[in-house]
Amino acid sequence: MNTTTRVVLTAVLLVGLSSILVFYNKPAISAGMVKQATSQSEEKVIRIKAKKFEFSPSTITLKKGEPVVFELTSEDRLHGFTLKEFGIRTEVTPSAPTQLRFTPDKTGEFTFACDVVCGGGHADMNGKLVVTE
Numbered sequence: 001m002n003t004t005t006r007v008v009l010t011a012v013l014l015v016g017l018s019s020i021l022v023f024y025n026k027p028a029i030s031a032g033m034v035k036q037a038t039s040q041s042e043e044k045v046i047r048i049k050a051k052k053f054e055f056s057p058s059t060i061t062l063k064k065g066e067p068v069v070f071e072l073t074s075e076d077r078l079h080g081f082t083l084k085e086f087g088i089r090t091e092v093t094p095s096a097p098t099q100l101r102f103t104p105d106k107t108g109e110f111t112f113a114c115d116v117v118c119g120g121g122h123a124d125m126n127g128k129l130v131v132t133e
Helices: 003-024 031-041
Strands: 044-051 054-056 059-063 068-074 079-083 088-092 098-102 108-113 126-132
Touching (some): 044 079, 068 079, 068 088, 088 098
Parallel strands (some): 059 126
Antiparallel strands (some): 108 126
């Protein structure tokens, strides 16, 4: 067998072995990966619309520990969304929905509000989050 033939056979053998190794060394799906994928699919989506000078819905009720996604949209201009007791703050633009993942870790009634001055009724632009056991 000449040198060229040996090189070609060695290359073919290496490519074949590396394909087998890649196939058999694929990472298994762990329980943590399944739980993470499941928990994101279980998130409840709460659509909140902002417009001068209100949020709709103005009252949201959640259960403690229940993961949700707030999907915030503005119907007219830039607004803000703040939920101080949970350290949440984001801007709400008319160009695209803003998604905010949230899992309440305490019960009670909490105020959310617009924190971007949006006109004469801005001070009254707020809503209520009720978190139950």
